[in-house]
Amino acid sequence: MASDTITEGAARGRLWDRFSISTKRVIWAWTFLALPILFYAGIRFYPTLQAFWLSMTDWDLLRPANFIGLANYQKMFADPVFWKVFQNTFLYLLIGTPVSLIVSFLIAYYLDRVRFMHGLIRALYFLPFLTTAAAMGWVWRWFYQPLPIGVINSILSSIGLEQQPFLRSTTQALPTILVPAIWAGLGFQIIIFMAGLRAIPSTFYEAARIDGLGDWAILRKITIPLLKPTTVFIVVFSSIGFLRIFDQVYNMTTNDPGGPLNATKPLVLMIYQTAFSSYQMGYAAAQTVVLFTILLCVSLLQLWVLREKK
Amino acid sequence: MSSVTAPTGELAANRLNIRPGRIIAWTLLFIGGLIMVSPLLFMFSTSLKTAGQVYDLRLIPAAPTLDNYIKVLSDGRFMRWFLNSTFIALAVTVSNVFFDSLVGYTLAKFEFKGRYFIFLAILSTLMIPTEMLVIPWYLMSSQLGWLDSYWGIMFPGMMTAFGTFLMKQFFEGVPNDFLEAARVDGLNEFTIWWKIAMPMVVPAISALAIFTFLGNWTAFFWPLIVTTSKELYTLPVGLSSFAVEQSIQWEMIMTGAALATIPTLLVFLALQRYIVRGVMLAGLKG
Numbered sequence: 001m002a003s004d005t006i007t008e009g010a011a012r013g014r015l016w017d018r019f020s021i022s023t024k025r026v027i028w029a030w031t032f033l034a035l036p037i038l039f040y041a042g043i044r045f046y047p048t049l050q051a052f053w054l055s056m057t058d059w060d061l062l063r064p065a066n067f068i069g070l071a072n073y074q075k076m077f078a079d080p081v082f083w084k085v086f087q088n089t090f091l092y093l094l095i096g097t098p099v100s101l102i103v104s105f106l107i108a109y110y111l112d113r114v115r116f117m118h119g120l121i122r123a124l125y126f127l128p129f130l131t132t133a134a135a136m137g138w139v140w141r142w143f144y145q146p147l148p149i150g151v152i153n154s155i156l157s158s159i160g161l162e163q164q165p166f167l168r169s170t171t172q173a174l175p176t177i178l179v180p181a182i183w184a185g186l187g188f189q190i191i192i193f194m195a196g197l198r199a200i201p202s203t204f205y206e207a208a209r210i211d212g213l214g215d216w217a218i219l220r221k222i223t224i225p226l227l228k229p230t231t232v233f234i235v236v237f238s239s240i241g242f243l244r245i246f247d248q249v250y251n252m253t254t255n256d257p258g259g260p261l262n263a264t265k266p267l268v269l270m271i272y273q274t275a276f277s278s279y280q281m282g283y284a285a286a287q288t289v290v291l292f293t294i295l296l297c298v299s300l301l302q303l304w305v306l307r308e309k310k
Numbered sequence: 311m312s313s314v315t316a317p318t319g320e321l322a323a324n325r326l327n328i329r330p331g332r333i334i335a336w337t338l339l340f341i342g343g344l345i346m347v348s349p350l351l352f353m354f355s356t357s358l359k360t361a362g363q364v365y366d367l368r369l370i371p372a373a374p375t376l377d378n379y380i381k382v383l384s385d386g387r388f389m390r391w392f393l394n395s396t397f398i399a400l401a402v403t404v405s406n407v408f409f410d411s412l413v414g415y416t417l418a419k420f421e422f423k424g425r426y427f428i429f430l431a432i433l434s435t436l437m438i439p440t441e442m443l444v445i446p447w448y449l450m451s452s453q454l455g456w457l458d459s460y461w462g463i464m465f466p467g468m469m470t471a472f473g474t475f476l477m478k479q480f481f482e483g484v485p486n487d488f489l490e491a492a493r494v495d496g497l498n499e500f501t502i503w504w505k506i507a508m509p510m511v512v513p514a515i516s517a518l519a520i521f522t523f524l525g526n527w528t529a530f531f532w533p534l535i536v537t538t539s540k541e542l543y544t545l546p547v548g549l550s551s552f553a554v555e556q557s558i559q560w561e562m563i564m565t566g567a568a569l570a571t572i573p574t575l576l577v578f579l580a581l582q583r584y585i586v587r588g589v590m591l592a593g594l595k596g
Contacts, residue, residue: 022421028499029420033428036413039469044435047446054445107342110335117340123582124343127350130574130585132528134546135567138553139353142560148365149560151352183346188589195590244439247530247546254554268441268531276535281445288442295439 051292054285061279072286081262082270082287089243089267089294091174092181096242097235100182100189104234107186108193109219122194126187133184137251140180141167144252167252170263177264181248185241189234196230197223229306236302240295244268267291350571357565364561378565382552388569390541391548396573398463398544399526405468406522407515413469414477415503419489429478435471444535451536462536463544467526473518476591480514481507517588520581527574545570 019027055072059065076082107125114121128136143151144166153163166176200223208218224231246268250257257273258265267287275284351369358374359366366372382388417429447466448457456462484507492502508515533544543551549570556562578585 025420025499026422029416029422029425032412032416032420032500032503036409036432036469036474037428039409040432040435043447043466043468044438044443045431047443047450048438050446050449051442054449107339110339113332114336114339116336121339121343122586123578124347126586127347127575127578130524130578131350132530132546132549132570132574134528134530134550135570136349138549138563138567139349142356142564143349143352145560149558151367154367180349183349186346191586191589244441250530250534251550251553254550271441272531272535275445275448281449285445288439288445291439292437292442296437299437 051285051288054282055289056286057282059281059285061281065282068282072283075283076286076290081265084262085258085265085267085270086290088174088263088265089245092178092242092245092266093239095175096178096182096245097239099178100185100238101231101234103182104186104189105193105231108190108197109223111190112194112197122190125190128184129187131184133180133247134251136180136184137248140248141252144176168260170260173253173260173264177245177248177252178242180252181242181245185238189238192230192234193227196227199230200226232302232305236298239298243291243294243298246272267294350575353564353567353571356561357568359561361559361561378561379569382562382565382569387540387548387552388545388566391543391545392569392573394460394542394548395527395545398460399523401460402464402467402526403519403522405464406470406473407519409469410473410518411477411481411508411511411515412503413474414479415481415507417474418478418481419484419486419507432471432474436475440466440532444532447532448535457536458538458542460542463533463542466532467522467529470522473522476518477511477514480511484510513587514591516584517591520585520588523577524574 016024054065056067056069057065058068058071111118111121111125142149145153146165146168147153147157147163150166152166157163165172167173204222204226205218208222213221243266245266249264249266249269250272253259253264258269268291271284271287271291274280274287352367355369355371356364357378358376359371360373360375360377363371363373413432417425443466451457451462451465456465488506488510489502492506497505528546529544530546530550533547534550537543537547540548540551549566552566553563556566
C-alpha cells in the first residue's frame with residue numbers, strides 16, 4: 001500500500017508525504033468540511049443563540065440592546081393579540097392538516113388504480129405545487145371578491161345561492177385563506193402517498209385476495225397500517241407548513257395584514273410586523289422563540305410516534 | 311423507483327372488464343383535476359381580457375389580447391425581477407449541489423473522529439425555523455452591508471441540512487470498490503468525489519437541484535425582508551408590490567401572476583418526470 005505514494009508523492013510537498021494514508025484521508029475530510037462548518041456555525045448556530053439572547057433584550061434597531069430578562073415574554077403572554085394569533089396559528093394547523101391529509105390520500109388511492117390518462121390527471125393535481133404562493137394568493141383573492149368581480153360569488157349567485165363575504169368576514173376569512181394553502185400542497189402529498197402505496201409489496205394484496213378480503217378490508221387492514229411512515233411524514237411536513245403560513249395571508253390581506261380584526265393573522269405575520277413594521281426586534285425575537293418551541297414539539301412528537309411501535 | 315410498473319392493486323384483477331365504479335372514479339378524479347387547475351386557467355384567461363371584460367367570467371375571452379402583457383412588460387420591471395429570481399435561484403442551486411454533495415459524501419465515505427458529531431450538528435439545524443433566524447440575519451446583514459444586495463438574499467440558503475442529508479443517504483449506496491480503485495490509480499480525493507462518486511448519484515443531484523431551484527424561485531419571506539429597492543426584488547416580492555399598486559385592476563394583477571407562473575410551468579413541462587421522481591425520492595429518503 002505504501003508504494004502508491006511513489007508517483008503521487010513526486011508532485012507533492014515533503015510534509016504531505018510523511019502522513020500515512022489514513023491521516024491524509026482525515027486531512028481531506030476536514031478540508032472538505034472547513035467551509036461548511038464555518039457556514040453552519042456562523043449562519044445557523046450563532047444566529048440561533050443570538051435569537052434567544054435578543055428575545056431577552058429591548059433592541060429596536062436604533063439604540064443598542066439592553067438585557068431586560070423575561071419582560072418580552074411577560075408582555076407577549078399578557079397581549080390578547082398574541083393569544084388571538086396563537087389560536088389562529090393552531091386553527092390553520094388543525095383544519096389544514098387533516099383536510100389535506102384525507103383529500104390527498106383519497107386522490108392518491110384512486111389515482112393509483114387509474115391507468116387511462118394517468119400521467120395527465122397526475123399532472124393536473126401536481127401543477128399547483130409548482131406555483132408561487134405570492135402570485136396565487138392574488139389569484140385566489142380575486143376569486144373571493146364580492147359580485148360582480150369574484151368568480152366564486154358569481155358561481156354561487158348563478159346557482160341561486162347567497163353571496164358570501166369570504167375575506168371580509170372575521171369568521172370566514174381564515175378558512176378562506178386556508179383553501180389556497182391546502183390547494184398548493186395537495187399535489188406534493190398525493191405524489192408522496194402514491195410512492196408509499198407502490199412501496200407496498202403486491203404479495204400482501206395477493207395473499208389478502210386469496211383470503212377473500214374485499215377492497216375495504218384490504219384498505220383498513222393492509223394499506224393504511226403499512227402506509228404509517230408515509231402518513232407520519234406527510235402529517236409532520238404539512239403541520240410545519242401550516243404553522244409557518246405567511247405568503248398566502250400576507251398577499252390576500254395586504255390592505256390590512258392579518259385582518260379583518262386579526263382574524264387571519266398567523267404567528268409568522270405577527271413576527272414580521274413586530275420586527276419590520278414596528279422595529280421591536282427584541283419582542284419579535286421572543287415571538288420567534290415561541291414558534292421554535294411549537295415546531296420543536298411537533299418534530300419530537302413525530303419521533304415519538306415513529307419509535308413507539310416499530 | 312418503479313414509476314412505470316403497473317399499480318399494485320390491479321395485478322390480481324388485470325382483466326379487461328370495465329366496471330361502472332371505475333368509470334365513476336375516473337370521472338370524479340378528472341373533474342377534481344380540472345378544479346385543481348381552474349385557478350390557473352382563470353388567471354390566464356383574465357390576463358388576456360381588457361378591463362371591461364373582466365366581469366365576463368367566460369374562460370375563453372371574447373376578444374383575446376396581449377395588451378396587458380405588453381403593458382406589464384413595457385417598463386422592464388418584470389424582466390428585471392425575472393432575471394433577479396433566475397440568477398439568485400441558479401446561484402443558490404449551484405452552491406447547494408456542490409456543498410451539500412461534498413459534505414454528504416465526506417460524512418458517508420470518510421472515517422474520522424467527530425464525523426457523527428458533525429452529522430448530528432448539521433441535522434439538528436433542520437429543527438430551527440427560518441423565521442427564528444431572520445432577525446439575527448437582518449442584524450448581521452446590516453452590520454456587514456449585505457442588506458439590499460443579491461448576496462444578502464442568497465447567503466442564508468447556500469447550504470442546507472436537508473440537501474446534505476439527502477446526498478449522504480445516496481452516497482452511502484455507492485460501492486467503496488470504485489473509490490478504492492480510483493485511489494490505487496492515484497487520483498486525489500477531490501477528483502474521486504467529483505469524477506467518480508458524483509456521476510453515480512445523478513438522480514439525487516437532479517432532485518436536489520430541482521427542489522433548491524423551485525424553493526428559491528418562489529421564496530417570499532426573506533427576500534421581502536432583506537430587499538428595499540425595487541431593482542433588487544425577486545419576482546414574488548416584485549409581483550406582490552405590483553399587485554398592491556394596481557389596486558383593483560384585476561386583469562393587470564392576473565397578467566403579473568401569470569408572468570410569475572409561466573416559467574415554473576415551462577420547467578415542469580420539460581422536467582415533469584424528474585420532478586415527480588424527485589418528490590418521491592425526497593419523500594422516501596427524507
